[in-house]
Amino acid sequence: MPQSAEKTLDHAPLFCEPEYRQMLAKKKLKFECPHPDQVVSDQREFTKTWEYREKNLARQALVVNPAKACQPLGAVFAAAGFERTISFVHGSQGCVAYYRSHLSRHFKEPSSVVSSSMTEDAAVFGGLKNMVDGLANTYKLYSPKMIAVSTTCMAEVIGDDLHGFIENAKSEGSVPRDFDVPFAHTPAFVGSHVDGY
Numbered sequence: 001m002p003q004s005a006e007k008t009l010d011h012a013p014l015f016c017e018p019e020y021r022q023m024l025a026k027k028k029l030k031f032e033c034p035h036p037d038q039v040v041s042d043q044r045e046f047t048k049t050w051e052y053r054e055k056n057l058a059r060q061a062l063v064v065n066p067a068k069a070c071q072p073l074g075a076v077f078a079a080a081g082f083e084r085t086i087s088f089v090h091g092s093q094g095c096v097a098y099y100r101s102h103l104s105r106h107f108k109e110p111s112s113v114v115s116s117s118m119t120e121d122a123a124v125f126g127g128l129k130n131m132v133d134g135l136a137n138t139y140k141l142y143s144p145k146m147i148a149v150s151t152t153c154m155a156e157v158i159g160d161d162l163h164g165f166i167e168n169a170k171s172e173g174s175v176p177r178d179f180d181v182p183f184a185h186t187p188a189f190v191g192s193h194v195d196g197y
């Protein structure tokens with residue numbers, strides 16, 4: 001593979017390397033069951049014809065699929081604007097992996113976000129312990145100036161109270177009492193990342 005510690009390629013040039021070209025060609029052949037080249041090229045030519053144009057102009061309805069993501073992504077993006085501030089999302093790791101990859105792809109640089117890694121037990125009994133441990137770890141590992149907390153839909157469905165949880169975490173010494181931990185409830189099942197921001 002062409003990656004090494006000295007030479008780390010972004011995904012666009014990386015996928016142009018011969019190893020990846022070969023792998024993608026194999027994948028296409030074996031798993032994508034593509035149409036023959038002739039059919040693809042005929043279709044491409046058809047899209048340039050007057051008939052195709054008329055068909056498009058004859059459309060009576062339009063479905064718009066807006067590029068919207070869930071609320072916490074907006075909150076994470078907002079927190080990224082503050083110096084040495086780390087986002088802490090109270091919820092599951094999978095959601096946070098999605099925000100990180102989304103922002104990393106967009107900005108073409110790594111994006112740090114931590115989660116309280118809620119799993120089944122936290123979903124049943126509440127995520128207080130995850131918040132207490134998570135804030136302590138984040139404070140120790142990243143030495144941030146501020147930790148900005150938001151929530152995923154799981155934490156909102158079970159009704160975790162961020163204000164109470166953060167106060168409890170401070171009482172247990174996860175972060176100093178005067179350390180800034182702003183928070184926003186960002187239920188992912190209403191609105192979009194715009195509301196979250």
Ligand code: SF4
Pocket residue numbers: 070071072091094095098151152153154188189
């Ligand atoms: S919609 Fe809910 S489960 Fe999906 S990424 Fe957003 S917070 Fe996570």
